[in-house]
Each structure stands twice: as C-alpha cells, then as structure tokens.
Amino acid sequence: MLRRACVSAFAMAGLMSVFCSLPSVSAQTPKSKILFLTESKGFKHGSVNRDVKDGAKKDLAAAEVAMTQLGQQTGLFSIHCTQDSKADFTKENLKNYDIVAFYTTGELPIADADRDYFMNEWLKQKGHGWIGFHSAADTFRTNNPAHKWYWDLSGGTFKGHPWNAGELVTITVHDTAHSAMKPFGGEFQIKDEIYWYDHWVPENVHVLMSLNIEKCKTKGQVTKKKQGDKEVESIQAEHVPVAWCRSWGDGKIFFNNLGHNEATWTDKRFLDSTEAAIRWIRNEVPGDTKPNPDVSKAWHEKSVKDGAAK
Numbered sequence: 001m002l003r004r005a006c007v008s009a010f011a012m013a014g015l016m017s018v019f020c021s022l023p024s025v026s027a028q029t030p031k032s033k034i035l036f037l038t039e040s041k042g043f044k045h046g047s048v049n050r051d052v053k054d055g056a057k058k059d060l061a062a063a064e065v066a067m068t069q070l071g072q073q074t075g076l077f078s079i080h081c082t083q084d085s086k087a088d089f090t091k092e093n094l095k096n097y098d099i100v101a102f103y104t105t106g107e108l109p110i111a112d113a114d115r116d117y118f119m120n121e122w123l124k125q126k127g128h129g130w131i132g133f134h135s136a137a138d139t140f141r142t143n144n145p146a147h148k149w150y151w152d153l154s155g156g157t158f159k160g161h162p163w164n165a166g167e168l169v170t171i172t173v174h175d176t177a178h179s180a181m182k183p184f185g186g187e188f189q190i191k192d193e194i195y196w197y198d199h200w201v202p203e204n205v206h207v208l209m210s211l212n213i214e215k216c217k218t219k220g221q222v223t224k225k226k227q228g229d230k231e232v233e234s235i236q237a238e239h240v241p242v243a244w245c246r247s248w249g250d251g252k253i254f255f256n257n258l259g260h261n262e263a264t265w266t267d268k269r270f271l272d273s274t275e276a277a278i279r280w281i282r283n284e285v286p287g288d289t290k291p292n293p294d295v296s297k298a299w300h301e302k303s304v305k306d307g308a309a310k
Contacts, residue, residue, distance in 0.1 A: 033098050034097060034101060035082065035094070036100075038104065039083045039085050041105055044105070046061075046262055047103065047134075047265060063259065086111075091117040098129075104139045123253075125249070127282060128250075133258075135260075136255065141198065152204070155200070155253070156197030160196060163240075165192065170188075170215035171188055171190065172211075173186050174210065174292070178245070181208050192259070192264050193260035193261070202296035206291055207295045210239060213237055223235075236307070239300035239303050243258075
C-alpha cells in the first residue's frame with residue numbers, strides 16, 4: 001500500500017514549498033475522526049483487553065495500539081479509543097466523529113435515542129461510516145426483535161466458531177477490485193478465529209470474501225450420534241462469509257471477521273485492508289456495495305459439497 005510521501009523543495013527568499021504525493025491527506029481533505037469502541041459486555045478478547053495479570057492496567061490494548069499507529073503512520077485519521085459506550089456513544093459525542101469502529105461483545109448500554117440518531121441520521125451522511133471487527137458480530141446476538149437494528153448494521157451475529165484461533169484457514173476473495181480487498185489478493189491463508197452467522201441476510205450485503213472450506217482442515221460443525229454400537233459423525237457446512245460491506249444512505253458499512261488473534265493486528269495485509277476501508281468510507285478509493293446474494297448462494301452450495309467430501 002502506498003504510504004504518504006512528501007518531498008521538500010529548495011528554499012528561496014525565505015520560502016519553502018512542500019509537495020506531497022497522493023493518496024495522502026491534503027490541506028483540502030481534513031483527517032477523519034474515528035471513535036473506536038472496544039467495550040466487552042460478553043467475552044473479552046485479548047486484542048482489546050487492557051488488563052494485565054498482576055500488573056497495572058494498560059492504556060491501550062493491542063487492537064487499539066494498532067489503530068492508533070495506523071492513523072499516525074498514514075495521516076488519515078485521529079482516533080479516540082473507549083470502552084465506555086454509555087459515556088461516548090451519544091448523540092452529542094457522535095457529532096465529533098466521522099467513523100465509528102466496533103470491536104465489542106454483548107449487549108451494550110446504548111440509549112434508544114442515541115441508537116436512533118446513529119442509524120437514522122449520523123450514519124447516512126456522506127463521509128461517515130461504521131467498521132466492525134471480529135466480535136462486533138458477537139454483540140447484541142439475541143433473538144430479541146429490538147436488536148434488529150444492530151443485525152442490520154453488522155450484517156450477521158455470532159453462531160459459533162468451528163475454525164479456532166490456531167487453525168490456518170484459506171480465504172477466497174470474491175471482489176478483488178474492491179479497494180479494501182486488494183491487499184489480500186485472490187486467495188490467502190491466515191491463522192485466526194472464524195465465525196459463522198445467524199441473522200445473515202445475503203440480499204442486504206455485498207460479500208467481499210469467504211472461507212474456502214475445500215482448502216481448510218475443519219469443514220464445519222461436527223456432531224456425533226450413536227447408531228447402535230457405532231458412533232456416526234456428521235458435518236454441518238454452509239457459506240461462511242468473512243468480510244462484507246453495504247451502503248447506508250450516503251454512509252458506508254464495512255465488516256471484517258478477522259482480528260481475534262493479536263498477531264492479526266500486526267499483519268500488513270489486514271492493516272492495509274483497514275486503511276483502504278477507511279479511504280473507501282472517505283470516498284477516496286472505489287468499492288462496490290451492490291448486494292450479491294448470488295455469491296452467497298453459490299458458495300453455500302460449494303461449502304455444503306466441500307463439507308461432505310472425504
């Protein structure tokens with residue numbers, strides 16, 4: 001990914017001209033301001049855990065450090081990391097930001113009025129966007145219809161993770177032209193925990209990449225049943241999307257399942273993708289948001305077939 005590069009010209013009559021190459025943040029394009037919420041009301045992931053066993057609490061967790069450094073290195077954005085949605089995810093405070101990112105779990109204490117403002121006004125503005133990392137999908141994972149707003153936002157909610165953090169998985173990129181996918185190429189491997197989802201509505205989203213079950217050791221959810229004296233094993237497999245996006249008014253939504261492992265937050269591919277997603281929200285780089293349910297359908301059929309193969 002091209003990084004910001006500036007070249008200083010010679011000084012003449014006490015004046016100096018500075019030329020900066022694109023895509024950098026110009027004087028006409030101010031930095032975005034990001035609110036990064038890493039609150040855990042359910043399981044607390046190591047990547048957002050500020051606690052230190054028998055030690056002082058860290059100022060920032062691994063994911064927060066990575067995002068802070070990304071903002072500093074690219075010059076794209078400033079960031080405020082918080083683990084207090086009640087204090088910071090409010091109508092008045094949201095007005096200070098262009099992008100909101102979640103790495104959260106559980107049922108967050110977000111007031112109805114703040115939720116409505118965020119979904120119906122704030123997020124629909126040009127240059128605004130929401131980014132969900134990993135367990136943002138393990139947030140409001142209930143069957144309570146009152147939480148449908150969040151299912152629409154995140155695109156799906158955690159159903160389980162047959163693919164654990166230590167497994168090397170293969171992921172296929174469907175939309176290699178999307179700027180946030182270019183760092184991954186057409187296919188790549190990574191060690192990270194992969195979810196599959198409830199409340200998944202393919203007609204709502206543009207799927208960007210999916211788990212390639214054919215090339216993964218784990219094929220799906222394994223169940224064992226007794227049949228007489230024998231124990232019979234069966235595998236449930238389905239389409240497992242890994243990243244997707246959608247438009248929301250003039251705003252944008254981007255979700256990436258990756259990020260469980262702290263090592264992912266130092267993976268150049270992942271960081272370059274995150275940078276590109278931010279540029280995409282800023283409307284600096286291209287990326288389609290048209291729903292592509294045909295991709296989900298085809299990959300569901302393929303995944304079921306691959307899961308059943310021996």
